[in-house]
Amino acid sequence: EPEVTQTPSHQVTQMGQEVILRCVPISNHLYFYWYRQILGQKVEFLVSFYNNEISEKSEIFDDQFSVERPDGSNFTLKIRSTKLEDSAMYFCASRDTRSGSYEQYFGPGTRLTVT
Amino acid sequence: GIQVEQSPPDLILQEGANSTLRCNFSDSVNNLQWFHQNPWGQLINLFYIPSGTKQNGRLSATTVATERYSLLYISSSQTTDSGVYFCAVTAGGTSYGKLTFGQGTILTVHP
Numbered sequence: 556e557p558e559v560t561q562t563p564s565h566q567v568t569q570m571g572q573e574v575i576l577r578c579v580p581i582s583n584h585l586y587f588y589w590y591r592q593i594l595g596q597k598v599e600f601l602v603s604f605y606n607n608e609i610s611e612k613s614e615i616f617d618d619q620f621s622v623e624r625p626d627g628s629n630f631t632l633k634i635r636s637t638k639l640e641d642s643a644m645y646f647c648a649s650r651d652t653r654s655g656s657y658e659q660y661f662g663p664g665t666r667l668t669v670t
Numbered sequence: 671g672i673q674v675e676q677s678p679p680d681l682i683l684q685e686g687a688n689s690t691l692r693c694n695f696s697d698s699v700n701n702l703q704w705f706h707q708n709p710w711g712q713l714i715n716l717f718y719i720p721s722g723t724k725q726n727g728r729l730s731a732t733t734v735a736t737e738r739y740s741l742l743y744i745s746s747s748q749t750t751d752s753g754v755y756f757c758a759v760t761a762g763g764t765s766y767g768k769l770t771f772g773q774g775t776i777l778t779v780h781p
Contacts, residue, residue: 597773
């Protein structure tokens with residue numbers, strides 16, 4: 556069964572460094588999402604991406620964040636200058652719009668630790 | 671935006687017991703999904719259930735969209751069922767489909 560993959564599974568970085576989190580959505584899915592979960596809290600929406608552009612973003616998704624689909628398979632989240640409060644689990648998800656379903660398929664997550 | 675409330679916040683069971691988790695939402699929805707977050711932090715998709723009833727083994731779920739709630743039933747619970755259960759919805763009328771999550775129910779099953 557096709558699945559969403561994410562790399563790395565765990566990333567440790569120093570405050571102020573740039574990080575890129577990578578995701579490979581399910582092939583032929585057209586909507587892509589990033590969510591984050593700070594330890595012990597609920598999962599929060601960051602951004603959605605469709606047709607090579609951001610379709611919706613939350614208040615959390617400020618200028619230090621950016622997303623990109625550099626090729627036909629990868630979907631990336633870049634954090635330009637990491638802060639301690641960016642430490643969280645980051646989930647990528649994708650959705651198949653052709654079927655009319657709104658079901659989202661989640662990757663296993665990347666645990667980001669900022670020191 | 672749409673509000674999602676889950677209850678109870680914590681649930682402790684003995685192995686073999688049954689349980690019901692509830693998810694209330696404040697507006698019409700296009701999507702409702704139940705997830706189990708395992709000890710490694712992964713979100714395991716249990717059900718996609720914007721309406722109706724589904725069953726998968728010991729788990730079943732019912733969504734009554736007109737009354738804006740969903741229930742997740744776990745029967746004959748096992749220690750491996752422990753973890754956090756999240757309900758997440760997509761508000762009706764939105765095309766981009768972002769999910770709004772509840773706070774979760776922490777389930778602990780003792781042997």
